[in-house]
Amino acid sequence: MIHAQPLELLKQARNRFTQREIAEYVGKNTKTIRRWEKGETPCPAMLESALRDLLQKPVIGTTPSGRSFRFIDLFAGIGGIRMGFEAHGGKCVFTSEWNEFSKKTYIENYGDHHPFVGDIVPYPAENVPDHDVLLGGFPCQPFSIAGVSKKNSLGRPHGFKCTTQGTLFFDVARIIATKRPKAFLLENVKNLLSHDKGRTFDVILQILRDELGYEVHFKVIDGQHFTPQHRERIIIIGFREKTGFLWDDLKLPAEGPRLASILHKTDGTEPVIPWDSGRFFDHGKRTVQPRYTLTPNLWVYLQAYAEKHRAAGNGFGFGMVYPDSVTRTLSARYYKDGSEILVWQGKNKRPRRLTPRECARLMGFPDSFQIPVSDTQAYRQFGNSVIMPVMQEVARIMMPHVHALIAYERESIPFTLPLFA
Structure with a gap:
């Protein structure tokens, strides 16, 4: 049975706020809000208080005069x-x-x-x-x-x-x-x-x-x-x-921010993002998931490719970045080899690609932005x-x-x- 009162409050909130804004306020994701709206799952009675509080707030993001x-x-x-x-x-x-x-x-x-x-x-x-x-x-x-x-x-x-x-x-x-x-x-x-x-x-x-x-x-x-x-x-x-x-x-x-501001933190301060569910970052090991590190063959190929162009007097090659770097332009082809932005992982270690979450941050999207597609499609989208x-x-x-x-x-x-x- 759908709770009429919370559902009615949800409808009122949707006249003023986006699904994403409501989801962030009540601690859910947009998919859950959408299911409540469509009646696919009940809107919990316990949300009544939170929704009433939300309706007392000004529209998120409006100008000081409240104009839209x-x-x-x-x-x-x-x-x-x-x-x-x-x-x-x-x-x-x-x-x-x-x-x-x-x-x-x-x-x-x-x-x-x-x-x-x-x-x-x-x-x-x-x-x-x-x-x-x-x-x-x-x-x-x-x-x-x-x-x-x-x-x-x-x-x-x-x-x-x-x-x-x-x-x-x-x-x-x-x-x-x-x-x-x-x-x-x-x-x-x-x-x-x-x-x-x-x-x-x-x-x-x-x-x-x-x-x-x-x-x-x-x-x-x-x-x-x-x-x-x-x-x-x-x-x-x-x-x-x-x-x-x-x-x-x-x-x-x-002077804008540097790369360290968008990289996953390995000192224990990386935020837990529920919708990522460990997909990009292993919180237990405090490290980026290993699949983003270049394979030995790819790393050898990129170095040889860069050397060939250097010998020919061309500027083509990979772009190694460090915590204090400003990167090259992220492109839609980043999924292929990540060559324009390779993250340094230490001497004698292979570099890695940015994760899709780091790409989202590099484009200025908040961590509340959900990535429901494959890594390949995510790289294309952010690029x-x-x-x-x-x-x-x-x-x-x-x-x-x-x-x-x-x-x-x-x-x-x-x-x-x-x-x-």
């Missing part, structure tokens, strides 16, 4: 951009992600309580829910250095000439044209700026500014300000009206993701302008440029 906004999450991956905007009171009302493994991770962490579609290409723009902000990390492979090099070697087109991923920007544009959100944020690789001698980016700006009429700002931000990883990405922001938005309002720490704290900081400086536009439209308040304290 609605956003959609396109090419969502595992939700790194979403998490950054949720931290400032955003509510996701629509998600699109075609990869089934990424969708599994996404739903495990955020739930499935709103429309979730796979391929956005055939989806009618008019069916997308109304929203204040459009978020989209549209696929970067056609524009990335690695993606362009691979396509060139295979004799395949890239950029907008790519008939699959390269044209997905136009699907973003048609949704913006139809739904006219107050603002948007698009994310891509730094190479988008220089692709095809800058012509690709010129087309993007022409569409966003001239055809759609948005005020557009863009900036390359290196994630190493927030996590110990050199990862440059271009952020493109647009507002439907003229604003006083300034990139100078970004707060980028002068394709964004550094979440970068998104959170960009969302912070966008919000005053977004809320001013919302007030202008919904409350007939004269539109004025927000001032920062």
Whole structure:
């Protein structure tokens, strides 16, 4: 029998909080919360007190005034951009992600309580829910250095000439044209700026500014300000009206953290993460699970490969990292050999890969983020993701302008440029 009172309180809480936020508050996981909501298992009576306490709290992540906004999450991956905007009171009302493994991770962490579609290409723009902000990390492979090099070697087109991923920007544009959100944020690789001698980016700006009429700002931000990883990405922001938005309002720490901050701790202080269940770290032995150490054959191969390229005057090779390091960019191919980021384990010892949990931390995801897929898929997902704290900081400086536009439209308040304290 389902307990009516706790279940009703759970429904009330779900109007204000995400499944992940409720799960963290009551000490459960999102899968359990989802089962309670669907009536698959009873919602325990003992939770009534905790849920009542939760309902007395302000919405987690809202602005000081309690204001919220609605956003959609396109090419969502595992939700790194979403998490950054949720931290400032955003509510996701629509998600699109075609990869089934990424969708599994996404739903495990955020739930499935709103429309979730796979391929956005055939989806009618008019069916997308109304929203204040459009978020989209549209696929970067056609524009990335690695993606362009691979396509060139295979004799395949890239950029907008790519008939699959390269044209997905136009699907973003048609949704913006139809739904006219107050603002948007698009994310891509730094190479988008220089692709095809800058012509690709010129087309993007022409569409966003001239055809759609948005005020557009863009900036390359290196994630190493927030996590110990050199990862440059271009952020493109647009507002439907003229604003006083300034990139100078970004707060980028002068010196970011070092690798030791994300590595598993072997001194007894590594937190126990119930949903990891010892998968990555052996708490009894206080050590990373041995399967992440390179095999003898792989280590010999990588050293020989690096030596061959050094002799030829090339810069290719593995990237050894230490506790005080900032790593190279984590890529989606990390699952193959881990060569771009190999963790030093001592003299005469073979190095190891980062574990998926360490990759999550390297991308700025909290330990509450669950990893329900295989290591191979997890490496791909984190390698394709964004550094979440970068998104959170960009969302912070966008919000005053977004809320001013919302007030202008919904409350007939004269539109004025927000001032920062």
